[in-house]
Amino acid sequence: MNVEQILEKLIAFPVLGGESNLEIIHWIKSYIEKHGIKPTLVPNKTNTKASLHCRIGPEIDGGTILSGHTDVVPVKGQNWDTDPFKLTDKGDGKLYGRGTCDMKGFLACCLAALPAMTKTNLKTPIYLAFSYDEEIGCLAAPELIKHIQSTYSEKPKYAIIGEPSMLQPIIGQKSMHILDITVNGSAGHSSRIKQEVSAVHEAAKLVLWAEQKMTDLIASGNIDNRFNPPHSSLHIGKISGGIAANIIADKATLSMDIRTIPQDNSFNIFQDFITHCKNRENALRTIYPDFEIKIKENHPIVPALNTNTHTEIVSLIAKLTGSQKWSTVSYASEAGQFAQAGFQSIICGPGSIKQAHRANEFITKKQLQKGVAMIQSLINHSKISN
Incomplete structure (x- = not known):
């Protein structure tokens, strides 16, 4: 499946913050398993929701976590031109639907790049970490992070949180x-x-x-x-x-x-x-x-995010995106939680935050392809040189 086909599948799951995400998380789990990787689910206390994480590559310190959330904000009261839970291509270079940019677009990029990850001889691992209930307060990330830390004997070093930033690195957020x-x-x-x-x-x-x-x-x-x-x-x-x-x-x-x-x-x-x-x-x-x-x-x-410009994650993301510029945001995300847990963290994902949480949300096809390209660059950076 290509990135647009995967995004179409993800958009069709109308999982709002606070609601059960089991249907979408089990679809993602099944997709990952088809590529020979066994994901781990981290359920909530009532088993009505679950986060997911998995490792691709060796049990070696220094890997990179690709983090995203599966829930979206409501559409009630908004004036949509299309069905918000059906990916719509109007032929204008944009893909419309709730969550296209915030942030199922990034999830689709990760999953589209998964086959390349599994076929590459990686020297450092890449992890996928997908949560629930981010839109109502980043509720699941702390438990997901603890589970990652207790599951793997090695220690991941970096965390890239794929909130929409037009693939411009974000080094700071408010609490x-x-x-x-x-x-x-x-x-x-x-x-x-x-x-x-x-x-x-x-x-x-x-x-x-x-x-x-x-x-x-x-x-x-x-x-x-x-x-x-x-x-x-x-x-x-x-x-x-x-x-x-x-x-x-x-x-x-x-x-x-x-x-x-x-x-x-x-x-x-x-x-x-x-x-x-x-x-x-x-x-x-x-x-x-x-x-x-x-x-x-x-x-x-x-918590806030305050990544120093001299940390290795900033140099790494510059290599992956080709952008030497960085910025900050006033919204909150799970990036601060990953940073608080000791991972060098940064926000960088496809799509524009200007499109998030509004009617007729969209992501451009160009941004989606650039998102896949960024992850492919990470794969190339993480592989063993021939």
């Missing part, structure tokens, strides 16, 4: 942390606003705290001009509460998105927020003893 917050106050007549505790008013003060924290981080000189914006950000994306203007709200909810540059510590910011909320609880329980601010982590912190 991501999303919090769901519930404020429990006391209901009452609006004229008693000073005798009760309004959940809406307190929620608004949490918004102001987030805004001030971001301002303080900037003022402290925590700036990294490689990113846009060049600082850590705290953002409230959702807020709701109350039932009428003349009723003090007893409940309000809000969601906070925290994205930090590598120089800032996401965990410390989280702890500062917890401390602030505890202080508010202590202050207002003199008015309403049951006042409470509940904080739920939507998902664990996804």
